[in-house]
Amino acid sequence: MTAQDEAAGTTVSRPPDIKAVPVRHPGRWVAVAIIAVIVAMMVHTAVFARVKRGNSLQTRFGWGVVGDYLFARPILQGVLTTLELTAIGMAIGIVGGILLAVMRLSVNPVLSGVSWVYLWFFRGTPLLVQLAFWYSGISYLYPQLSLGVPFGPEVTHFSANNLIVPMVAACIGLGFNEAAYMAEIVRAGILSVEEGQMEAASSLGMNRALTMRRVILPQAMRVIIPPTGNEVISMLKNTSLAYIAAVGELYFAQYIIAARTYQIVPMLLVACIWYLAMTSVLMVGQYYIERHYARGAVRQMPPTPWQKFRGLVRRRPPTPAEIAVDAGADLPTWHGVQGGQH
Amino acid sequence: MTGTPMVLAENIHKSFGALHVLRGIDLRVEPGQVMVLVGPSGSGKTTFLRCINHLEKINAGRLSVDGELVGYRERGGRLHEMRDSEVCRKRAEIGMVFQHFNLFPHMTALQNIMEAPTRVKKVRKDEVRAAAQRLLAQVGLSDRADHYPSQLSGGQKQRVAIARALAMNPKLMLFDEPTSALDPELVGEVLDVMKQLARDGMTMVVVTHEMGFAREVGDEVVFMDGGLVVESGNPREVLTNPQHERTKAFLSKVL
Ligand SMILES: Nc1ncnc2c1ncn2[C@@H]1O[C@H](COP(=O)(O)OP(=O)(O)OP(=O)(O)O)[C@@H](O)[C@H]1O
Numbered sequence A: 001m002t003a004q005d006e007a008a009g010t011t012v013s014r015p016p017d018i019k020a021v022p023v024r025h026p027g028r029w030v031a032v033a034i035i036a037v038i039v040a041m042m043v044h045t046a047v048f049a050r051v052k053r054g055n056s057l058q059t060r061f062g063w064g065v066v067g068d069y070l071f072a073r074p075i076l077q078g079v080l081t082t083l084e085l086t087a088i089g090m091a092i093g094i095v096g097g098i099l100l101a102v103m104r105l106s107v108n109p110v111l112s113g114v115s116w117v118y119l120w121f122f123r124g125t126p127l128l129v130q131l132a133f134w135y136s137g138i139s140y141l142y143p144q145l146s147l148g149v150p151f152g153p154e155v156t157h158f159s160a161n162n163l164i165v166p167m168v169a170a171c172i173g174l175g176f177n178e179a180a181y182m183a184e185i186v187r188a189g190i191l192s193v194e195e196g197q198m199e200a201a202s203s204l205g206m207n208r209a210l211t212m213r214r215v216i217l218p219q220a221m222r223v224i225i226p227p228t229g230n231e232v233i234s235m236l237k238n239t240s241l242a243y244i245a246a247v248g249e250l251y252f253a254q255y256i257i258a259a260r261t262y263q264i265v266p267m268l269l270v271a272c273i274w275y276l277a278m279t280s281v282l283m284v285g286q287y288y289i290e291r292h293y294a295r296g297a298v299r300q301m302p303p304t305p306w307q308k309f310r311g312l313v314r315r316r317p318p319t320p321a322e323i324a325v326d327a328g329a330d331l332p333t334w335h336g337v338q339g340g341q342h
Numbered sequence B: 001m002t003g004t005p006m007v008l009a010e011n012i013h014k015s016f017g018a019l020h021v022l023r024g025i026d027l028r029v030e031p032g033q034v035m036v037l038v039g040p041s042g043s044g045k046t047t048f049l050r051c052i053n054h055l056e057k058i059n060a061g062r063l064s065v066d067g068e069l070v071g072y073r074e075r076g077g078r079l080h081e082m083r084d085s086e087v088c089r090k091r092a093e094i095g096m097v098f099q100h101f102n103l104f105p106h107m108t109a110l111q112n113i114m115e116a117p118t119r120v121k122k123v124r125k126d127e128v129r130a131a132a133q134r135l136l137a138q139v140g141l142s143d144r145a146d147h148y149p150s151q152l153s154g155g156q157k158q159r160v161a162i163a164r165a166l167a168m169n170p171k172l173m174l175f176d177e178p179t180s181a182l183d184p185e186l187v188g189e190v191l192d193v194m195k196q197l198a199r200d201g202m203t204m205v206v207v208t209h210e211m212g213f214a215r216e217v218g219d220e221v222v223f224m225d226g227g228l229v230v231e232s233g234n235p236r237e238v239l240t241n242p243q244h245e246r247t248k249a250f251l252s253k254v255l
């Protein structure tokens, strides 16, 4: 008998729970068996199998070599450079992307035209080619870069080779390319914001820049953040293309060691492990940032994995108050539409 | 009759491409007056409100708010278009309330109200906060200051929207069907706030189908149809004894 029934003063006799024979799924057990065999084979070949290389017996994947080099100084240096390139490339990409998106949506046809041509060029050519271009193309086309009045007298000039050092070429190449993709993401975000928001802000006397910064972009974030997270992860992987510009990032670092020691597969494994570690951290970060920007759009935040885990341990779901505390306590709890106002 | 009218519209025309929406509107709203605009859908009520608030540019006629032209500046007998910054300054003096509230969803009720005074007028934050809290109390929502719009009912949202407009100390308030998107039982709480505002002497132009409101606080009701003012006058007279056929037909549908 439920509380409601009691409250209603009625007595309902509850029938016993149904006990039925569940449907059998023999196919599942066959699939489990097949997969178990395949996994066992893979683990065996990856971990236990030994092969003779030279006059020593090694694991097939060369895990010993992987272990030797995983934290080698040049590799760590490469990881650091990869992170630097990712951060700088994304920073240029995001700022450029916002700029291009705002230009694209501008009423000024010159600005929107420039933005369109930019996107056309940078999305229409491969990143590898662009990086190679920034690295060697510029110094070939303009061996002497000069500062001065356009078409007028030169004030100073210097060699492009000094200016376009590998790192600068890679940052520009990755950033400018990213800006084209970010522009589309930001534009979709801006367009996703209701027109009424613009009107409300205008009617309060807010100008276009203020409206964009305080009203439109924060709301566009909800649409912008998830694909931007993916872009960061792509960017991290795309930094490996910067080897073409002779930048000592992770891929280039392991390549140099592999070329010297002929341990090609183990060194590629070293690179994979580091890339996976970095992208995993980024994915977790993306989850929490998305959650932050859902604020105001959902009435009750979904629990974080940690809260779910604690809830599991406690054997009861976390209360809204606990969720609010875990989320930084800036979230009011939802009480429903209160009566009394009506 | 000799004072500066708050809104003076003389033969206003407005077209969207080939669509001639306003076809010669003449109106006069005195300071402290409440004017209620009624009319069938598509008659141009929203467009007219948006013209008053510089959200649309008129094509012909003269429109002034508090003695100053809307959107233009008269210099040497010629009209010059206003710059964006001037338009923003003018808009800040006029409050507007929308049918769909248009609260900023990423800000709490209090932040919604504080945004424009702090960012546009650059008033000190603690002053703005105190004023915002007073306004929330005025619309009966002191306990909802830290709620996001998604956590408020429709009626509460609209009352926050009214408080947000009032926070700029407007000399004129425009309401575009403020209760049309509300459940019937929530309409009253919003109308109560508006009635109090009218009694406090705010100049208001209200587009609404709430004839009870028009009768109770309206100083004048204007019936628009097809981009023209068909009939206007004292609400009690126009609403009970309309002279024009089109007014009669419309009122028989909404009353
Ligand atoms: N930005 C615009 N571009 C083109 N046409 C428009 C625009 N805004 C309004 N219109 C047209 O102008 C006419 C009048 O619209 P308006 O919104 O002013 O009517 P309304 O009286 O407010 O109607 P409702 O009661 O439905 O809100 C309509 O035919 C509408 O389609």
Ligand SMILES: [Mg+2]
Residues within 6 Å of the ligand: B045, B046, B047, B176
């Ligand atoms: Mg309308």
